[in-house]
Amino acid sequence: MPRNSPLSFPCPASPTCTPRISVSPAATGSLGAMELHVLNHPLVEHKLTVLRDKNTPSSTFRELVSELVMLEAYEATRDLSVVSVPIETPVAPMTGKKLAEPRPIIVPVLRAGLGMLDGMTRLIPTAEVGFLGMKRDEEHPTQQITYANRLPEDLSGRQCFLIDPMLATGGTLVAATHYLAERGAKDVTAINIIAAPEGIKYVEEHIDPSIDFKVVVCAVDERLNEKCYIVPGLGDAGDRLYGVID
Ligand SMILES: O=P(O)(O)OC[C@H]1O[C@H](OP(=O)(O)OP(=O)(O)O)[C@H](O)[C@@H]1O
Ligand SMILES: O=c1cc[nH]c(=O)[nH]1
Ligand SMILES: [Mg+2]
Numbered sequence: 001m002p003r004n005s006p007l008s009f010p011c012p013a014s015p016t017c018t019p020r021i022s023v024s025p026a027a028t029g030s031l032g033a034m035e036l037h038v039l040n041h042p043l044v045e046h047k048l049t050v051l052r053d054k055n056t057p058s059s060t061f062r063e064l065v066s067e068l069v070m071l072e073a074y075e076a077t078r079d080l081s082v083v084s085v086p087i088e089t090p091v092a093p094m095t096g097k098k099l100a101e102p103r104p105i106i107v108p109v110l111r112a113g114l115g116m117l118d119g120m121t122r123l124i125p126t127a128e129v130g131f132l133g134m135k136r137d138e139e140h141p142t143q144q145i146t147y148a149n150r151l152p153e154d155l156s157g158r159q160c161f162l163i164d165p166m167l168a169t170g171g172t173l174v175a176a177t178h179y180l181a182e183r184g185a186k187d188v189t190a191i192n193i194i195a196a197p198e199g200i201k202y203v204e205e206h207i208d209p210s211i212d213f214k215v216v217v218c219a220v221d222e223r224l225n226e227k228c229y230i231v232p233g234l235g236d237a238g239d240r241l242y243g244v245i246d
Contacts, residue, residue: 034204035214037075044071044218048193052234061240062115065165068193068218069119073161076189076216077124080104080159102158103128109164109176110134110148112237116163116191127161128152132176135238141228142169149179156184165237167192167217169228170199174206181208189214193237194221196230 050056051064081100086093103126108117110133121127133148152158160180167173167190177188188211190203195217207213221230234240 033209033213034207036200037214037216038220039072039075039216039218041071044068047071048218051193052232054235058240058243065115065193065237065241066119069116069163069191070123072191072193072216072218073120073123076161076191076214077104080124099124099126104159104161105130105152105155106161106163107132107151107176107180109162109172111242112166113162113164115237115241116165116193120161120163120191132179134172134176136168136172136228142171144172144175146175146179151179151183154184155180156186158185158187160185160188162188162190163192164190165193166230166233167195167199167203167215168224168230169196170202170206173199173203173215177207177211177213181211186210187212189216192217194219194230194233196221196224196233198224 047064047068051061051068056064082097083100084095085098087096088094104124105128106117106120106124107130108114110131113132117129121129130151131148132146132151134144134146137143137145162173162176162180164172164176173190173192177185177190180188190213192215195215197220200215200220203215221233223231225231229235236244239245
């Protein structure tokens with residue numbers, strides 16, 4: 001399976017582990033103008049607490065992921081482009097707003113990002129959906145293997161929403177954004193549920209600065225552990241959604 005082309009950086013949690021992350025040459029080592037939004041809301045805190053609990057079963061976990069992404073999407077879609085449209089209500093004519101063309105695109109990062117897709121498409125039913133299949137190499141968690149890339153050829157002028165519950169080292173998010181940028185995307189919003197401070201820093205330092213890039217999360221946790229898992233986090237999001245497959 002293809003690995004992302006190499007860019008070395010020390011894993012924040014395990015300096016002996018050398019990652020290989022694909023970024024455009026222009027982005028390497030540069031500081032991007034990344035906007036970070038952390039939701040601060042009692043409902044989000046309540047749902048997140050149940051989600052984190054190791055005793056929460058997969059069925060409830062899936063429902064909560066779906067609900068949380070809908071709450072995050074409210075913030076994440078604040079800048080969606082709209083156009084004015086004339087309509088008539090039963091009482092009077094008025095000018096309303098509708099989502100502009102081209103339609104936004106939602107890209108779940110498989111597997112775990114699939115758990116967020118239903119919530120996003122319920123909110124934006126007209127959005128198109130692309131797919132990226134990426135998984136961390138468990139032996140070298142700062143490296144990813146890309147096993148699927150099904151994106152529209154041309155993403156220029158499109159508002160792109162990358163969805164994935166976890167932002168740990170940040171390697172997956174940087175590589176996923178690179179795949180979008182390769183196709184001309186200039187407006188990318190990442191919606192994650194939990195982020196690690198190390199990953200946020202990595203993304204900030206490695207995202208292509210020419211991209212209008214925003215990250216929306218429910219919480220920023222304490223740190224990464226020696227296996228690059230988020231602490232306290234929620235464990236492996238993919239496994240909790242769909243079970244352990246390897
Ligand atoms: O910030 P990073 O250190 O790159 O880690 C985050 C990635 O790890 C998880 O996926 P995983 O590799 O476990 O694949 P899965 O969804 O198939 O379980 C998660 O869903 C992210 O895609
Ligand atoms: O804590 C983590 C880190 C990466 N991926 C997960 O699913 N959980
Ligand atoms: Mg996983």
